[in-house]
Each structure stands twice: as C-alpha cells, then as structure tokens.
Amino acid sequence: xxxxxxxxxxxxxxxxxxxxxxxxxxxxxxRVLQLLRLATQYESEGLLLQDILEETGLExxxxxxxxxxxxxxxxLRRDPVSKRYFLGIDAMQLGLAAMQSSPVAGLLKxxxxxxxxxxxxxxxxxxxxxxxxxCLHREHSDFPVRIFTVSVxxxxxxGLGAGGLALLxxxxxxxxxxxxxxxxxxxxxxxxxxxxxxxxxxxxxETGYSQIVDRITTGVSGVGYAFPLSTLTMAAISxxxxxSRLDVTRRREMGQILATECQKWVTQNLELV
Numbered sequence: 001x002x003x004x005x006x007x008x009x010x011x012x013x014x015x016x017x018x019x020x021x022x023x024x025x026x027x028x029x030x031r032v033l034q035l036l037r038l039a040t041q042y043e044s045e046g047l048l049l050q051d052i053l054e055e056t057g058l059e060x061x062x063x064x065x066x067x068x069x070x071x072x073x074x075x076l077r078r079d080p081v082s083k084r085y086f087l088g089i090d091a092m093q094l095g096l097a098a099m100q101s102s103p104v105a106g107l108l109k110x111x112x113x114x115x116x117x118x119x120x121x122x123x124x125x126x127x128x129x130x131x132x133x134x135c136l137h138r139e140h141s142d143f144p145v146r147i148f149t150v151s152v153x154x155x156x157x158x159g160l161g162a163g164g165l166a167l168l169x170x171x172x173x174x175x176x177x178x179x180x181x182x183x184x185x186x187x188x189x190x191x192x193x194x195x196x197x198x199x200x201x202x203x204x205x206e207t208g209y210s211q212i213v214d215r216i217t218t219g220v221s222g223v224g225y226a227f228p229l230s231t232l233t234m235a236a237i238s239x240x241x242x243x244s245r246l247d248v249t250r251r252r253e254m255g256q257i258l259a260t261e262c263q264k265w266v267t268q269n270l271e272l273v
Contacts, residue, residue: 039086049083073088104127115237117141120142122141124238125137126156135150162223167236221247225259
C-alpha cells in the first residue's frame with residue numbers, strides 16, 4: 001500500500017512544475033509579443049526603456065532582459081546615441097513575408113466582393129501604415145465606368161482618399177495637427193488646409209463614415225469606413241464612383257451600407273481585445 005502512495009505523490013509533484021513552466025512560458029511569449037506590438041506602434045519615434053516600463057508595467061530587469069533578447073535576435077535594434085528601440089531587420093522580414101500573400105486582402109475579399117455586388121461601384125481596401133495608408137485590393141463591379149484613383153501597392157497620406165480619411169478620423173485632433181505639420185507640403189499640394197481636413201474629420205466622426213468629392217480625381221467621389229483588424233492593424237474599405245452616381249443622397253445611403261456590413265463582418269469574424 002505504501003508503494004502506490006509514493007508513486008502517486010511523485011506523479012503529482014512532476015505534474016505541477018510542468019504546468020507552472022507552461023504557464024510561465026506562455027506569459028513570456030505574450031510579453032515579448034506585447035513589446036513587439038509596442039515597438040511597432042512607436043516605430044517612428046522609438047522607445048526608451050522608461051517608456052516601455054510605463055506602457056507595460058514590467059519590472060526594469062524583466063523589460064531589459066526581453067528587449068536585449070529581441071535586439072540580439074534582430075527583431076529590434078537599439079540606437080547607440082538616443083538609446084531608443086526600433087524594429088529590427090528580422091521584424092521587417094516578417095512583415096515583407098506576410099505582404100507577399102496579402103493575408104488581409106484574402107481575409108476581407110468575400111466582404112469586398114459582396115460590397116461590390118451591393119453597390120455596383122469600385123471598392124478599395126487600405127490598411128494604415130503610420131501617417132499613410134496602403135492599398136491592398138481594388139474590386140471592380142459590373143458598372144461600365146471604373147475608378148482607378150489608387151492602385152494596389154500604392155501609398156497615400158491619410159485624409160486624401162475616402163479610406164484614408166476614415167482612418168484619420170480615429171485619431172485625436174492634436175495628433176492630426178501634428179501629422180499635417182509634418183506633411184504640410186503634400187497636403188497643400190492637394191489644396192487641403194488643416195481647417196478643411198479637421199472639418200472633414202469631424203463630419204466623419206459624426207456620421208460614422210467618410211465622404212470625399214473631387215479630392216484625388218476631379219469628377220470622382222467616395223465614401224469610406226475604418227475598423228480594427230487587430231490591436232495593431234487598422235483597415236478601411238471605401239466605395240468610389242463618378243460624382244453623378246455618388247451624389248449627396250447616395251453617399252449617405254452607401255455610407256450606411258458600408259458601416260453596417262463592416263460592423264457585421266467584425267462581429268462575425270474577429271475577437272478583438
């Protein structure tokens with residue numbers, strides 16, 4: 001009777017450390033991914049170790065150990081002068097590899113095709129990259145006049161196109177003003193003042209969808225809607241059509257359809273934190 005008792009205790013003792021190790025290992029992975037997301041969010045200005053401590057609540061020694069490991073593995077780099085952390089070359093390679101198959105476009109293609117059928121217009125998909133948006137997909141409907149205002153792989157400043165305006169409207173006014181100052185020449189080349197941009201942004205927030213007329217191409221209008229795909233990735237889908245087809249009344253109608261369909265897709269397909 002004594003022997004089984006000893007074996008049972010030994011088995012229990014063996015199980016507990018494995019469970020604890022698995023939990024600790026998972027937590028470590030989660031923390032590393034949190035740090036990579038943080039570095040991505042602040043890629044333009046970089047992160048000091050103190051910034052990381054404030055954002056994550058990690059202890060200094062733990063944060064430094066994780067960051068040093070990521071630097072060693074080239075997923076981050078640390079500027080020797082400013083001491084700030086930026087994304088490294090292997091993080092870039094991951095991003096480039098993912099873009100080869102455009103997983104976002106594949107994920108959203110059924111929705112985009114449905115919207116093209118519902119609207120009869122050209123549908124665009126963009127994702128946010130810093131102060132810009134990148135076009136990942138363009139879907140034409142059977143309407144004889146097709147819109148080519150932006151091509152797949154092309155970047156545009158946020159706020160110029162309908163999708164970019166929808167994305168920009170999710171930022172606060174002070175952040176938008178900073179972005180405008182940084183890219184003033186490009187905005188001014190599009191005849192867009194800061195006041196006009198903020199007016200469009202506020203209307204977008206009020207209605208829930210963006211609207212543009214003659215902004216990128218004379219004679220072309222658009223409506224857009226932005227939504228999160230993850231904690232890091234923001235996407236926007238927009239309709240584009242000639243002005244006579246997308247007048248004030250139809251922009252309102254299409255904007256509401258776009259918002260409803262995108263919200264439904266998010267509810268059915270994503271578990272967002």
